[in-house]
Amino acid sequence: MFRYLIFLSFLVAGCKSNKIVNTITSPNKQVSLNVNVDAEGKPYYEVSFDGQPAINRSYLGLVFREMDMTKGFEVVNAVQSSYDDTWEPVLGEVARIREHYNQLTVSLKNKEGRTMDVFFRVFEDGLGFRYQIPHQQGLDTVTTEDEISEFAMTGDHKTWWIPGDYDSNEHVYSTTAISKIDAFAYNAPDYEKKIYTQHIVLPNAVQTPLAMKAQNGVHFCLHEAALKDFPALHLRVIRPNTFKASLIPSKDSTIKSVNTLPLLTPWRSINISKDAAGLLTSKLILNLNDPCAIKETNWIKPQKYVGIWWEMHIGKSTWEYGVRQASNQSIIKPHGRHGATTENTKRYIDFAAAHGFDGVLVEGWNQGWEDWFGKWQDSVFSFTSPYPDYDLDYLAKYAREKGTRLIMHHETSSAVTNYESQMKAAFDVMNTHDVTTVKTGYVGKIIPKGEWHDGQWMVNHYLRVATSAADHKIMVNMHESHRPAGMNRTYPNWLSCEASRGMEFNAWSAGNPPEHETILPFTRIMGGGFDYTPGIFETRMNVYNKDKKEIVHTTVAKQLALYVTLYSPLIMAADLPENYSKRLDIFQFIKDVPADWQDTRILNAKIGDYLTVARKDKRSENWFLGSITDENARQYDVTLDFLDEGFTYDATVYEDGEGAHWQNNPYPVRIRKVVVKKGDQLPLRLADGGGVAVSIMKRK
């Protein structure tokens, strides 16, 4: 481990600022940044990559109700510094991460004497910038009305985008040129119908992480890092090829954020890479986040879990206990289809224990589910009171005796004030029962009414959940939150999020098109782990109900491969135990695959088409490989050059069997055992919508 920090001040206060160009490069010189102010004193930056323009002149600044911080500036100081260190994430895709950047801190002052600093950090894999508004005379707080940060791309790049929805990120991706972005006319209306809460206001707004590919093959991803006390970032196309920050408002639609000074905004991150694979190996977003804020982290563990979950999504059982009696609304009559019963939970615990899973998620265990959906009501849920047919005390103990644990579920139905009022008591109940992981959820419209899922108020709420959970030594899996922005570096107990369109859509909507999972790693997962809930072996919903047309849009072999290609330190085996029991031969891969890694290699990647990833288990010398394709069959050979020289490995290949096809014939999986060594070629044969999963176990 080594670390150095150098400071160099480039300007002397009082210099005529607009004559000075401040340039820094990444440590390897590949990325180069210029910052300056124009003739009207408007600050801007521009970026080149490999000597070619990558981001054209892009203006910077914030508009506050109290002052305009977009123009009339001069540069009063510019300080360069460098940083080089290596850190170890508690859980991650690799064991060690090098944080190596050159920083430029540009201090600006306008004629009214208002000051603003912009920090730039330039890494090999891109850059980040953030604003600091120091204390200003006569001002304690600022009201952000707009952020004008621009991202002027150099061409009409290909983008993978979802609409800039204030309330949902559970959209299907559209792939278009920047000029064709239209949030109202995205290309998959059938796929979108079932998004329950949506609020799309602007035709030209999209969400980050936004992946892009330029004509010359250079790839970009725009996102943010260290999102705290500020709304989540969306982007708006404002001129040809040019995006501008678009902040989600608060209850008062003219206000985006209210902050006391000094204000330090989240980072705006720009990944740049010569190819798609480089986006996935980049640690830029994590590096822009603060170091771990939790002192003792030995209680934070990767989680593999099963749960009473899919059976509700496919309609086999229900979250609610029963129906309210028309004559007396306070009486709930059990309807006999409740999923979270003591008996059913025991069955899942036994299954988890038999197959080595860390946890059993139980949804629908607590009172309130009769009233949760679509009513926009407060005080619906209790987070401490189980239904009468669910013996929490007994089950928590039973799970511990069997060597597994319950995973708690807190669906808030977005009545967030209600949740906050019970949160401490709810976490105390978990502590009492030695339940160490919670899944939270935010279905529906937010209470306090008028707030949005991506607004400042909710950003603060999600962080309050993560930090108060940490105080209780509780790990968190958040659904319907904002898209993660690498905060798992700082709060590693914030294991995973949904914050995107997960497997559940295949159970009750037109589903996720076969290309969906080949886009997610380059977009949503750039910011952190995704609780996608893979592992569906029974892909046809008409097996449960003959009238149902819904299907999972992959082959079964691809379901296995997703455990490697979709990163998350918390992974679910989402199907029913009875479906796994029928296919224990292929279930073996899900049992073997870990959720925490010491190394990750991207063997091939084309966004929206295919992806092959190899990862090395953090706790053994074994490797796991996953390869997935979109709706097209593919064949390629990969070289096992990541294996250790001089060793032999037993590889088990789980591949699409004869005639496999995501739509017509999803089930066939062929299992092949091969002995491999470093440098061997492994042929991968993927069916339409298919995949290959390989476990590669080192011989002692």
Ligand code: NOJ
């Ligand atoms: C939506 C979540 O994504 C899903 O996982 C959960 O089962 C339901 N809400 C109910 O909380």
Ligand code: CA
């Ligand atoms: Ca969801």
